Amino acid sequence: MYGTRGAGARVATAAAVGAALLLAGCSSSGGGGEEEKGGSGGRVTQQPKASDPFWVNPDGNAARQVTAYEKAGRRAEADRIRKIAEQPTGEWIGPENPEAEARGFTEAAEKADRTALLVLYNIPHRDCGQFSQGGAADGNAYRAWIDGVARGIGDRHTTVVLEPDAVLHMVDGCTPDQFHEERYDLLKGAITTLKALPNTKVYLDAGNAGWQHPDEIFEPLQQAGVDRADGFAVNVSNFYSTKDSIAYGKQLSAKVGGKHFVIDTSRNGNGPYTDGDPQQRWCNPPGRALGEAPTTKTADPLVDAYLWVKRPGESDGTCKGGPKAGQWWAEYALKLAEAGN
Numbered sequence: 001m002y003g004t005r006g007a008g009a010r011v012a013t014a015a016a017v018g019a020a021l022l023l024a025g026c027s028s029s030g031g032g033g034e035e036e037k038g039g040s041g042g043r044v045t046q047q048p049k050a051s052d053p054f055w056v057n058p059d060g061n062a063a064r065q066v067t068a069y070e071k072a073g074r075r076a077e078a079d080r081i082r083k084i085a086e087q088p089t090g091e092w093i094g095p096e097n098p099e100a101e102a103r104g105f106t107e108a109a110e111k112a113d114r115t116a117l118l119v120l121y122n123i124p125h126r127d128c129g130q131f132s133q134g135g136a137a138d139g140n141a142y143r144a145w146i147d148g149v150a151r152g153i154g155d156r157h158t159t160v161v162l163e164p165d166a167v168l169h170m171v172d173g174c175t176p177d178q179f180h181e182e183r184y185d186l187l188k189g190a191i192t193t194l195k196a197l198p199n200t201k202v203y204l205d206a207g208n209a210g211w212q213h214p215d216e217i218f219e220p221l222q223q224a225g226v227d228r229a230d231g232f233a234v235n236v237s238n239f240y241s242t243k244d245s246i247a248y249g250k251q252l253s254a255k256v257g258g259k260h261f262v263i264d265t266s267r268n269g270n271g272p273y274t275d276g277d278p279q280q281r282w283c284n285p286p287g288r289a290l291g292e293a294p295t296t297k298t299a300d301p302l303v304d305a306y307l308w309v310k311r312p313g314e315s316d317g318t319c320k321g322g323p324k325a326g327q328w329w330a331e332y333a334l335k336l337a338e339a340g341n
Contacts, residue, residue: 081333095145103152131325161203242306263298267289
């Protein structure tokens, strides 16, 4: 289904840590926010705000793994996983408690004087029945979910990556035609709702450099309301190089009014996997590496940020020995960190 065309599998996992963050994250030290200490995540350090204004979760899976390795005396492994734990990564809002989770993450980020990075991935008929299938039951449920996210964000500084694959899967035929009209309306409505917030930026997912040509997707992006957003996102959960992603994004930007974009660099250090079944290359490929660290100081003025949207170490799905999509996989995380920068 995906091959070079899909952005890969991902799943909202924030529900698993939302309750902990409401306690640990929101009670973290404030002030300048240079350091945070989560209850079970050990000590992690916020990156310098001038180059990387996004919030590091002190109680994420990677931070907890660091603590577990340190307690076991496995210092070398702890140091490798710390490369992941000390970088800001996307928080994928779950379906059940969007307002509470969005509030928990954004309040924790505000206390650290940082910007929260949220990923919204709950569109109806999500992922075409693949590893991350699901989503809201219908359009009204999705609108209510978006409203909950917006209430949770409030006036706090937040960057949102909106609905990975939602536009792409209409273009590639994965999402049946009868769902297209509603999906376009839902995406436009979500952008409008989120952009009504005073300090929220929104980037609509726009595929990746391995997916055909920007000519195939720019009109659907326009129909989905990219003109109302701050821009678009490329390479979410995928592995294409930053150089190729910039080239793809610039071609696409020229077709959608010069919109800026962000790039997911979380696992693109060695570029895409080119062996094995072409339809499964995106799923837990071996030999990959961490990419450029998140930053707003990028190689091109059209690129607003390099982001770690996909959380390194969380599985793409039950392929190549991996657990379910979104579950932490320490073995894979260690390999990414060992090969990464």
